[in-house]
Amino acid sequence: MKTNRLKQFALIAFMALGLTACSDDDNNNAQPDNTIAGIASRTTNLSSLVAALNRAELTGVLSGSGNFTVFAPTNDAFAAFLSANGFADVNAVPVPVLRNLLLNHVIGTEIASSAIPPAVYVSTLSPINSTTGAPTISMFVQKIGTTVTINGGASNGGTTVATADIDASNGVIHVVNNVIAIPTVVNHVVANPQFDTLQAVVTSGATGAFGDQSAVLAALNGLTAAAPATVFAPDNAAFTAATTGTGFAVGATPAQVSRVLQYHVTVAGNVRSNQLTNNQSIPMITNPVQNTTVILGSGTVDIRDTANNLARVNQADVQCSNGVIHGVNRVLQPQL
Incomplete structure (x- = not known):
């Protein structure tokens, strides 16, 4: 009887070790989150963008299905924006303002830098008001050589692409060096x-x-x-x-x-x-x-x-x- 109990104990221990090993293997083989939100969360220089997306409750949009183009401002770009507008940090920006501003950096289709013509207007996801079906803000994208400029560049509230074509499972990220203001006439x-x-x-x-x-x-x-x-x-x-x-x-x-x-x-x-x-x-x-x-x-x-x-x-x-x-x-x- 004692021998049988020892055998049963050994078998249980062996199975437990096996299950632990399988669990470890599963964790090691887990695929990384290669959505736009997932890539941004692993990119040190985009941590302010990630914080802003979380505050505006837009992380789910950019971690879901679809094809998006995101012009992603760097931490330095966010710091300059916050300082210029008198905000202590991202959490000080009113959520509706932050949400519309971030959506002004997102296009509802995937556009690689190689597909950008010399000059084109595209529609962002930022609506002009809260009315259902409201028109969304336009973005003017210009490419001269390999330089891509948005809305005329930083001096006009726009920006220039610093790093292009970071591929994601649900679109593409172009890192930019300025927060893109919502353009006026x-x-x-x-x-x-x-x-x-x-x-x-x-x-x-x-x-x-x-x-x-x-x-x-x-x-x-x-x-x-x-x-x-x-x-x-x-x-x-x-x-x-x-x-x-x-x-x-x-x-x-x-x-x-x-x-x-x-x-x-x-x-x-x-x-x-x-x-x-x-x-x-x-x-x-x-x-x-x-x-x-x-x-x-x-x-x-x-x-x-x-x-x-x-x-x-x-x-x-x-x-x-x-x-x-x-x-x-x-x-x-x-x-x-």
């Missing part, structure tokens, strides 16, 4: 080189070629999420045509230039292209108010001015925090 005008002339006109000083347009700039800077505007933004070629040769704005006085600029901003709020209707009359912020007219074609949107000219919308729905921009190929002509 003015930010998006500055970011896109196709609006360089518009920027030059709006920022023209008293001694500039277009006279002092500071009042127009102040009006654009004064737009808010609660009181947004829609801007029809002429590209560089459009301004060249209007201000040279037989262009209607040749020789315009500063006051007339102001009226031309005002004639590209509607008081109707944040009007996206799918909200425009054929023959819709849109009041602009000229004083007195002058209207433009929407002309819808088969897949086209044109804006008719007071001189019966048509400006084609060639870049629709650039969504900003305080309004939306529609790029057009002609400077709209008001009654001067």
